[in-house]
Amino acid sequence: MNRLNVNKTVFKEAIFENIKNQFRKTIDQASNQEIFQAVAYAVRDIIIDQWIETHKTYEQVDAKTVYYLSMEFLMGRALGNNMINLCVNEIVKEVLDELGVDLNVIEDEEPDAGLGNGGLGRLAACFLDSLATLEYPAYGCGIRYRYGIFEQRIIDGYQVEKPDEWLKNGNPFEVRRPEYAVEVKFGGNVRVERRDDGTEHYIHENYQSVNAIPYDLPIVGYNNNTVNTLRLWDAEAIQSFDLESFDRGDYHKAVEQQNLAKSIVEVLYPNDNHYQGKELRLKQQYFFISGTIQQVIRKFKQKHNDIRELPDKVTFHINDTHPSLAIPELMRVLMDDEGLAWGEAWAICSRTCAYTNHTIMSEALEKWPIELFSRLLPRIYQIVEEINRRFVVSLVDKYGQDNERIRRMAIIANGQIRMAWMAIVGSFSVNGVARLHTEILKNEELKEFYELYPNKFNNKTNGITQRRFLLHGNPKLAEWITRKIGDEWTTDLTHLKHLEAFVDDEKAQKEFMHIKYENKVRLAEYVKKHNGIEIDPRSIFDIQVKRLHEYKRQLMDILHVMHLYNELRENPDRNMIPRTFVFGAKAAPGYERAKLIIKLINNVANVINHDINIHNKIKVVFIENYRVSNAEIIFAAADVSEQISTASKEASGTGNMKFMLNGAVTLGTMDGANIEIVEEAGKENAFIFGMTSDEVIQLQHERTYDPWDLYNTNQAIRKVVTQLINGFYAPENPDLFRMIYDSLLNGGGEPADQYFILKDFEAYIEAQKSVDIAYRNQGKWAKMVMMNTANAGKFSSDRTIEEYATEIWHLKKTSVDLTKI
Structure with missing residues (x-):
């Protein structure tokens, strides 16, 4: 069949x-x-x-193939x-x-196959869908985390992490491929042997090792015959049980190898706020990279006699900094296993690897302590040292003894290995993921590398797959669009532009808004079932769902809710459109302040939702365990898309595109892809506020901003910030939210209000007032939301992948003919 x-x-x-x-x-x-x-x-x-x-x-x-290397693939169902x-x-x-x-x-x-934290992993999943739909040969390569990202429970308002047992009943779509198993080595030491011809041979010994076993999942192209592969690596012990140790009574030793293998693939991104977590994370990264590269080289050699042809047939794409070990691991395989000299190996490696930088945030620009790295990966460390030495020599040749520049650009410095620098030096392409982000990389964060390698840098604005987030996630709207303009949009999203012919049509407006209402009813039923909260589908659904990080400013959102509630308490009869504020977010388990923001949102919700005096004009909902499957319900129901990150901090964002596609209006800063969204939809069809990226960067450079000035002069700000510590939302523990209060006013080891929440707060309040005014004119609002959907065409991952495939990877479309079967 x-x-x-x-x-x-x-x-x-x-x-x-x-x-x-x-x-x-x-x-x-x-x-x-x-x-x-x-x-x-x-x-x-x-x-x-x-x-x-x-x-x-x-x-x-003999198709050229891209191997998309990513620590995360947020596939969903x-x-x-x-x-x-x-x-x-x-x-x-x-x-x-x-x-x-x-x-x-x-x-x-x-x-949900929750093998990712947020946008990075979901983007990778969208890319795989587009690669198969566009008939490009590709593998996704990652880790088969046994527990994926944690399952989030909200208990007494706090995030509690539970194991995500997504494999409890097996995975009917995966195929185990033990014939492709490879050995991956950790620890030990490296011995050098000099051969008769004078060359040196490096021998890794006294190591621990595991078998990397691939599990393949099908990635089905839309309405064609192409099925690409997501290859997820599982770890198994070389020898699962040491009977001799068991017989001696050394029971721990008997299962030591099994425990090593189990720990590597147990859970996505273990806490790295302690040494053991850092070590495990580095093991995970090397594990799947080594498994992938060894297997790809083995496969390549089955059809090709000359390893120097590798760049003509293979591209390893490094998705953010986490897989950048691909560069030294490829060098190791080419030199130690294939016998190439350094120059030949580097020529191949630097033509085979490409790198996407997804963010300027510190957690993505990974740095590893030399002690940890060299002990865990001794041969790889030797190679990294040599990459760094040769790179520094090239810098001296170009810039002379500019020691300060060399210190800033060196891959190894201050006792650490800078993995982003390694990815830039060892790749033939470096791209950002939105026009603004790429410009910031070139002019700010990676300026010296851009000056050194101007031809490497390019932009590829992110996209999303319309097949998941419209055709599957919003079937009623998808059906309506197809009735109006045909179904070409499923593979060419720019066809949505034809919807502009209907934006002034009163009948079409009513149809569109009725579909939105039905989707809001669907979300209201979900909230009633999972939260026990009644929300009104006729209220404005104002939604912020994404990974919880301070730069994304969920805190500003909830502070505004607190402000609105203060105004309603003073004047319960205030004329306002009822508003339902929906949050959904997971905080990294070790990110204490982010988890406290979740607690604040839930405490605020508990107070507001039980206050009968405000006549249900505000409801606040925190959706537990935000993931792909409930995201589809949420995007379809949104009226307002909260995209309020501090300008210059969000690389791109993809949630903003999913909301836009489903007919929501962006309330946001000019950050990431918001800029391009506003260009496409028109500024009149969005609510833009706050500082620009240039203004933020200037303030950061000047270091003159003092949030106490705003606290002392702006009564609205003073009131909500004081409520963080006066027990209003935590009467039994008034100091509960002091850490948040301090982050806004006192800093505590970092700049106070470093994400400029209070600086942008007044402008945010005014933008929210504009939403209320605009929503009152339902004809105007319908046109705004329809214009957003009609102009979402640019933001398909099909467009993004077409650019990657033609401009970076140089792949050829390869059609599959089933009639031969």
């Missing part, structure tokens, strides 16, 4: 057989989870022939996405209807 011959009768029989063979049951005895498994395996049967044929085709034409891309959604729905089974209920049985 493949996409070309699937029919209802065959598919129904496949479900019956899967339930019988896997669970020894008939369908009327099966649970929803068992039916999900049966349907998923039936869908996988459709995929398999295409999957095999795709890779056979790539081998026949696979079943619905695969059905849509296979174009069998309607058939499957009809089959299940005939069986008395609700497809939505079955889809809800699938856990």
Whole structure:
């Protein structure tokens, strides 16, 4: 059964057989989870022939392939996405209807594959979808985290992290590939042997090692026959049980290798605020990089005799700084395993690796202590030292003894290895992910590298896949759009521009807004079920959902809610459109202040939602365990998209694009891709406020900003900031939010109000007032939201990938012909 011959009768029989063979049951005895498994395996049967044929085709034409290296792939659920891309959604729905089974209920049985923290991992997932849809040969390469990102519970207003057991019932779409296993080594020492020809041979010994075992997942292209692969590496012990140690009574030693392997792939991004966490994170990064590069070289050599041809057939793309170990690991394989001299190896490596910088925030520009790095990866450290030595020599040749510049640019300095610098030096392309971000990299953060390598730097503005976030996530709007302008938008999002013909049409406006209302009802039902809170679908749904970080300024959002509540307490009859403020965010487990902001949001919600005197004019909701599957419901329901990061701090953002696509109006700063969103939709169709990136950067350089001036002169600011420490939102512990208060006014080891929340606060209040005024004119509002959807075409990941494929990777489209099967 493949996409070309699937029919209802065959598919129904496949479900019956899967339930019988896997669970020894008939369908009327099966649970929803068992039916999900049966349907998923039936869908996988459709995929398999295409999957095999795709890779056979790539081998026949010897296609150049990109290996997209990422510590994160936030894939979400696979079943619905695969059905849509296979174009069998309607058939499957009809089959299940005939069986008395609700497809939505079955889809809800699938856990999200939460192998990412936020935008970075979701972007990688969108890119894989676009690569397959555009018929480009590609692998995604990452880690099969057994627990993924944590499952977030909110208990007494606090974030509590629980294991995300996404593999508890298995993954029906994955295929274990033990034949591609490779050994990955840690620790030990390196011995040098001099050969008869005078060359040196490096021997790694006394190491610990694990087997890297790939698990492949299909990435289905939309309405074509291409199925690419996401390869996730799992770790297994070389020898899982040491019987000799067990017999001696050394039980820990008996399972030592098994525990090492288990720890590497246990959980996404362990806490790195302690030494053991840093060590484990570095192990994770090297583990999947070494597994990938060893296997790719092995595969390359099966068809090619000359390793020097590698750049013609392979690109390793480094998705943010985390996979930058690809550069020294590729050098190790080329020199130690393939016997190349340094110059030959470096020529290959620096033509094979490309790097995307996603942010200027410190956590992405990783630095590793030399002691940790050299002990854990001794051979890799030797190679990094030599890369650095040669790079420093080149700097001296170019700039002379400019010691200060060399210290700033050296890969190794101050007892640390700067991984972003390594990625820049060892790659042939360095790109930012929005026009503003790339300019900041070139003119501020990476200015000296841009001066050294101007031809390496380029911009690729991010995008999202419309198939996940409109076709699947908002089926009612997708159907309406197709009725109006046809279905070409599913593979060419610029076709949405044709919707502009309807933005002044009163009937079309009412249809669009009715769909929005139905999506708001859907979200209200979700909130009632999961939060126990009644929210009014006729209120303005003002939504901020994203990873919780201080620069994204969820704190400013909730301070504004506190301000609005203060005004309503003084004047409960104030004329305002009721507003529902929705938050969703996970904070990194070790990020104490971010977790405290979550507690503040929930405490504010608890006070406001129980105050009958304000007549339900404000409701506040914190959606627990924000993830891809509930994000689809949230984006479709939003009226206002909160994109309020401190200007110059957000590289791009992709949530802003998902909201725009689904007909929400951006309330934001001129930061990241917001600038390009406003250019496309028109400034009149957004609410823009706050300092520009130039103003922020200037303030940071001048260091003259003192938030106490605002606290002492602005009564609105003074009141909400004081409420952080006067017990208003924490009567049993008035000092609970003092850390937040101090971050705004006193700093405490860092600049006070370093993300300029108070500086932008008054402008934010005025922008929020503009939202209230605009929403009162429903005809005008309908036109605004329709203009956003109509002008979202630029922000498809298909466009982004087309640019990567043609301008960086130089891939060729490779079609798959199923008629030969």
